[in-house]
Amino acid sequence: MGDLLGVAVLGAGHMGADHIRRLDQVVSGARVAAVADPDRDRAEAAVAGLAGVTVHTDPVAALDAPGVAAVLIASPGPAHEEALLAAFERRLPVLCEKPMVPDSAGALRVVEAEARIGRRLAQIGFMRRYDAEYQRLKALLDGGSLGRPLMLHCTHRNVSSPAGFTSAMLINSSVSHEIDAARWLLGQELTAVTVLRPAPSAGAPEGLIDPQFVLFETERGALVDVEVFVNCGFGYQVRCEAVCEAGSARIGDEHTMVVTARGAAREEVAQDYLVRFADAYDREVQAWVDAARRGEVTGPDVWDGYAAAVVAEAGVRALSTGGRATVDLAPRPDVYATAGR
Template sequence: MSMLGIAVLGTGKMGADHVRRIGRTVGGARVVAVADPDADRVKEVAAGLDGASAHTDAAAATAAPGVDAVLIASPGPAHEEAILHALRRELPVLCEKPLTPDPKGALRVMEAEQRLGRKLVQVGFMRRFDAEYERLKELLDAGGIGRPLFLHCRHRNAASPSFFTSDMLISDSVVHEVDAARWLLGQEITAVSVLSPTPTSAAPEGLRDPRLVLLETSGGAVVDVEIFVNCGFGYEVRCEAVGEAGSALIGGGGEGMLVQSAGRRYGEIAQDFTVRFADAYDRQLRRWVAAAAQGRVAGPDAWDGYAAAAVSRAGIAAARDGVRRAVELVDRPALYR
């Protein structure tokens, strides 16, 4: 099989990690173009790649010779334009979340795909590729704990980036739980409520952190998400499913090596999502490369990105005014059924 030529748009932390991953852990692909508005940074990244071209314009990188697929790791507001450029060239896309910052942008992406008559866009909700999440999905699908009643979720980061806003707790962090819940339960989110305690003293001024997000689903389940992006001790993601006949917890074993000695138990706590979900990112990228080589999608699609954006929009509104917000979705197009 010939090597899949990939254009990576965005060379910040996530984009640079994908460039490294394609070069070292994913077979059948190579980076042939990189793009970033920071000219010095993109040149530095390209210099470490054999024959890759460097661009400050995403469209130019997408149109570069040898590009067969596009990986988008730029900030969310740049996603829609980059995706539409790729779709005009009928190129498979792996787009980091969010698909777009708002539902209307996601609808425009879906409209472009529907005009092509096939799905080419995959959204980077990597938890679907995590081994523990996959096991929980299999258990729930098999009815192993009966009808699901609750998902109890924790999402904690040691510290938030300097640019993080209160809205981003929902749109950039809780969005992962939104997609995971929809996927695990096979249900849509129908309403969102957000409760906010007094912010932690570790939060930058003006950041409403932590928060408790309540999601109601079309199947009558309830999902609660503790989002705490300045917990101080590390990165922690856990999910407990509670059903009519049992419960199951994932993320409880993420401490790495666990030591018990002299009456004490202690272990290691990952400090970053690229550590906790390293294997999930590898598996996601391998499956996407294999699917992209055949012109198809192997994971969450544009509908999933749209649904997540709609829930995020409702969640941001609920957090701002303290009122439960219904989630409004358009009818699901035939292409995504």
């Protein structure tokens, strides 16, 4: 397929470093050409041993570095808007980690900028769309054999939340994955959201509203419920059951090796999203590299990133009021098709 795709990686933190490893050691057809991080030491550490990489503290400088033909944005969310716009100016294909832009106003500016160019440049990092189980479920729903989807029952559990995790982040960081997954699986926009708050678990940090039970309504009357529980203590569990008119389908029940000993049959539960979704990250980046080398951009688009931001904001409002919040999207530019295609 020709030369390796030279990638500028913006951000050398946990996620950026993991993507550098992936571009170097896992996926085919790409190489790291530049890295940028305000912390130059961290940037240098992340590319130690790699040849032909320039190191920057200014992300824009990285975009202009020699050999850069594409950009992977893994910096903190607030830096994404500026980086996306700079990449758009240079017409560089971008893979941007989620959240695309944390606030809906900024997200809309990104939509408008790309729409003005008139063709897609960015793929947004909703990696669940690249998970084999989710793809199987999507194919089943699209195939139509089970009829119209009526409800999605979702579970999103983490062992524990990192320091500084707020009640709003259960919505706009954790549930944002379900927001995109629901839009994509159903091919519908979400129109309203309600957040229920059971008595918090003793296992959650003081003051954190955890678990939450989030209810989404969709434009064609489906219901999506999400249990989000980020201090469940026992494992990382992501499940989804689609209930349709003629049957239901469920993914996410771990089933690997069954060990029977001492009176019980046991299966290990993943402790970490990087374990559960390792393959999805690999396939996401490989798909982006492959498309970029063909001169294309595929996968989740900036409209998906924008819609997720608007829904998450409505969710945070619903959390704080205890009531129902509606989702109000701007008109969709023609360059973007329907939800979750």
